[in-house]
Every structure is written in structure tokens, then in C-alpha cells.
Amino acid sequence: MNLPQEKLFQHVESHPYPLLFATISGAHLYGFPSPDSDFDLRGVHMLPLETVVGLDEGDQTVEKEGIYDGLEIDLVTHDVEKFFRLMLKRNGYVLEQIFSPLVVFSTPKHEELKSIAKNCITRHHAHHYLGFAATQWKLFAKESPPRVKPLLYVYRVLLTGIHLMRTGEVEANLITLNVSAKLPYIDELVDRKRSGPEKGMLQAADLEFHKREYERLTTELESAYEANKLPEMPSARDDLNDLLVRLRLQ
Structure with missing residues (x-):
């Protein structure tokens, strides 16, 4: 994948606070960007010590948009403490940001943090992906005509959850996930999404098939949750606390 690294870094570099990292999320991470897809960057910033020890909460979340020669870039970062607390919950989204192979900064x-994050993975992250998939399916099912994009998000979320439960590894790229899942319709759906909006619609007759697949994969994720041997609780709290103190004092 050819990434406009200079423009991405230019956007990141203008962030008002020092960053721990910034990675690419969204369709580029998931493996099905369209030619006109904008870039969704996610990361962690570090508020100054005088802010966090004072009465003001400070900018816990910073959202920063920019357009560079027609390229839209959206950067969202959380303060390091807020982000670490999210890591200790069953939040697969923040883990995907940490382990994203598309690194801008x-x-x-x-x-x-990547090393510590492995000890944040628990069996209960399945609930994150089950809930996320249900939300995405509702968005897809109520559209008329139905679009390929939200359907791909449904499959991406379910396969990520299944893979996580079976291997303990965070993988968000649908193309990579489908190497082992071997769903014969994924490549066609991805090609249609990448081709642009004119091919990004589905026929109503396809809905029943994809509804059965959604229900089947949901059951598969539930079964993987029941069978997996991942920890019940994260064991990374002390390591995250130690890293947070060092980051605040550096």
C-alpha cells in the first residue's frame, strides 16, 4: 500500500502535544480503502505535568482534521492516562490502534506499550466484537439500497473477534483474516468497495444470504469465546501504571 507519508506526518507533527504514537485505522487498516477514502489516524498524546496535577482536566481527547492537496486526514488522540484506562477494559479498538502495522509516528x-498490551487481552474482548458487529449489522440492514461498506465492517469485526479468541493476537485486516477464514465472497465485496460507489451497492436478494452468514459467524464467535483459554482479567495494570508515571515525569 502506497501511503502519503509526508502529508500524514505533516498532520501529526502539528499536534499541540507530544505524541506517544500515531497509527492508521479505518478502511486502510481493515484492507478495503476506496480510491477516495480519507485517512483515519489514531494515537496517544501526553498532557504536560502542570496540567494533570492541577484542577483543570486538560484536553483528554484531541480531534484534528486537515486537507492536504485534496487528501482528508482525521487524527484523534487520547491523553495517555485515558488511553491506558481504556486498555484495561474490554476495548478491542484501542488494541487495534496499538498493534496497527501502519505506523505514522x-x-x-x-x-x-505493545509488549504491555499483550497482557491486556482477555477472553471478554469477545463481547466488544459481538456488540460492535451487532451495531454494524443494524446500520447495514436499515439502508436502502444496502451498501457494501457497512457489510464489510460487519465481517471484519466478527473475523477479528474470532481470530483474537483463537490465537490471542490482534489482527484487523480483513484480507489477512480471510486467508484462514476462507469466506469465498469477501474478495468480491472488497473489490466492489475499492471500485467506488457505483459498484458499492448490493441487491436486496443478497440480504438473506448475508443475514445467514452474519448469524453463523456470530455463533462462531460465541463458541470461540466459550472455548478459549485467554485470561479472565488483564494483568498489565502495574506495568501500565509504571509506564504512565515515567511518561509524566520525563
Whole structure:
């Protein structure tokens, strides 16, 4: 994938606070960007010490949009403490950001965080993906005509959850996930999404088939949750606390 690294880094570099990392999320991470897809960047910033020890809450979340020669870039970051607290919950989204292979900006502490994040993965992350898939399916099912994009999000979320439960590894790329899942219709759906909006619609007759597949994969994820041997609770709290203190004091 050819990434406009200079423009992406230019957007990240203008962030008002020091960053721990910034990675690419969204359709580019999931493996099915369209030619006109904007870039969704996600990351972690570090508020200054005088802010976090004072009475003001500070910018817990920073959202920053920009357009560079027609390329839209959206950057959303959380303060490091807020992000670490999300890691200790069953939030697969933040783990996907940490482990995204599409890195725009990184630091040695980002590499340390990847190591710690492995101990945040629990069997209950299945609930995150089950809930996320149900929400995406509702969005897809109520559209008329139905679009390929939200359907791909449904499959991406379910396959990510199944893979996580079976391997303990975070993988968000639908093309990579389908190497083992072997769903014969995924490549065609991805090609239609990448081809643009004129091919991004589905026939009403396809709905019943995809409804059965959604229900089947949901059951498969539920079964993987019941069978997996991942920890019940994260064991990374002390390591995250230690890293947070060092980041605040550096």
C-alpha cells in the first residue's frame, strides 16, 4: 500500500502535544480503502505535568482534521492516562490502534506499550466484537439500497473477534483474516468497495444470504469465546501504571 507519508506526518507533527504514537485505522487498516477514502489516524498524546496535577482536566481527547492537496486526514488522540484506562477494559479498538502495522509516528515507549498490551487481552474482548458487529449489522440492514461498506465492517469485526479468541493476537485486516477464514465472497465485496460507489451497492436478494452468514459467524464467535483459554482479567495494570508515571515525569 502506497501511503502519503509526508502529508500524514505533516498532520501529526502539528499536534499541540507530544505524541506517544500515531497509527492508521479505518478502511486502510481493515484492507478495503476506496480510491477516495480519507485517512483515519489514531494515537496517544501526553498532557504536560502542570496540567494533570492541577484542577483543570486538560484536553483528554484531541480531534484534528486537515486537507492536504485534496487528501482528508482525521487524527484523534487520547491523553495517555485515558488511553491506558481504556486498555484495561474490554476495548478491542484501542488494541487495534496499538498493534496497527501502519505506523505514522512512533517512539521507544510505543514499542514498550505493545509488549504491555499483550497482557491486556482477555477472553471478554469477545463481547466488544459481538456488540460492535451487532451495531454494524443494524446500520447495514436499515439502508436502502444496502451498501457494501457497512457489510464489510460487519465481517471484519466478527473475523477479528474470532481470530483474537483463537490465537490471542490482534489482527484487523480483513484480507489477512480471510486467508484462514476462507469466506469465498469477501474478495468480491472488497473489490466492489475499492471500485467506488457505483459498484458499492448490493441487491436486496443478497440480504438473506448475508443475514445467514452474519448469524453463523456470530455463533462462531460465541463458541470461540466459550472455548478459549485467554485470561479472565488483564494483568498489565502495574506495568501500565509504571509506564504512565515515567511518561509524566520525563
